[in-house]
Amino acid sequence: MKTLVKTLVPTAMMVAGAAMANPVDGQLPNAPTLAAYGDLPVGVRQIELVNPDQINILAIDPAADKPAELPRYDRPLTVEMWYPAAADATGSNEFRAYLRDGTTEVTLTGRAMRDAAPAATDTPYPLVLISHGYPGNRFLMSHLAENLASKGYVVTSIDHTDSTYQTQAAFGSTLVNRSLDQLFVLEEMAGKAAEGAEFAGLYDASNAGLIGYSMGGYGAIITAGGGVTQASVDYSWGGPHGTLGIHLAGSDTHNALPDPRIKTAVAIGPWGMNTGFWDAEGLAGVQIPMLFIAGSQDETSLYEQGVRAIWENVSGVDTALLTYVNAGHNAAAPMPAPKESYYFNEEKGFNISEHYSDQVWDTVRMNNIAQHFVTAWMNEQLKGDATAAEYLTLVEDSNAGVWSMNEDGTEKEDHSHWKGFAKGTAKGLKYEVKSPK
Known part of the structure; x- marks a missing residue:
């Protein structure tokens, strides 16, 4: 009977779906300045893409002899596009997404309006691609996508086939296809913004950024120019x-x-250093500025021997590392756990809410900090906003920052509190920068 109750919990919650609130647009009172939503209304729409004639990794038997010709297929990719909307745009702010269990579909709410008319703009917005983990889906970082869109970005988040909650399959497909998916979507989005196309003039695909989480971060490193090791190519798995x-x-x-x-990439908890996919030679190939974000207790990608080691070995470009002290692998990226995920799944062997949450940090707090730093990073890299650098020029340890202000609100010489964080709220974080060797 105990097992039966656990199995029925998600279904019972689904019945009460209308009463279940799962907002992705939370803003805490202590959110840093640049976490705040911008002035632009936001639209969102689904786009179906197909990448033709790709190697079909799932159709290859690794135990058999290598075939003379590798099997190929047309690879489907669903993407979600968030964008600045017209001032008078309307639409539902609800969207449907599957949970980590791969079977429960829930309603999420945000500020984006489904299929709203795009804004008219004289200056095309930068394009940002988002790439989820293994497994994940295109909605996992929706909090960041619609936040950026409200500030003048068009954001396209990818459902990576064989790597979503519903399609999770052999890991080799994710290893090979992740970066290829990112670049294919970039090319397709460029076509949709070309002269005479559906989104002509809305965004500039030649001024693009990439955000990847976990395996999305792995793909972002490859896309940025980091090459994998021979040892990783030879792994039987x-x-x-x-x-x-x-x-x-x-x-x-x-x-x-x-x-x-x-032009730039943000890698959140990027995977691979802990299993030998990267070395100094391969990471020296990274060609664009990158912001790395990690939890110091990351149990999946690891920290000292994982994300931090990746950052230390990227040697040819400007980079930064934002660390959430004592956070795990879920630092910064996942949206808040939907209420329907609060149950133990017998098949998976864990409480589904754990996929979205952290043992120490509040998820909305982590999201707000990520929104702040990613906004500053993208504003500097893609918009040339000189004021953004002020939010990225910080003492390394947030706890060591000193709040020292004059009565008129101007900073004293010894003021070193992190810019954008209200007095006493910059805690438990580190921000380190590194220039090319």
């Missing part, structure tokens, strides 16, 4: 028959991969 070799550091295929339209 990885890309079958050496298919990951297209991303091998120094290979012709990988050297030709980076796209100059992507």
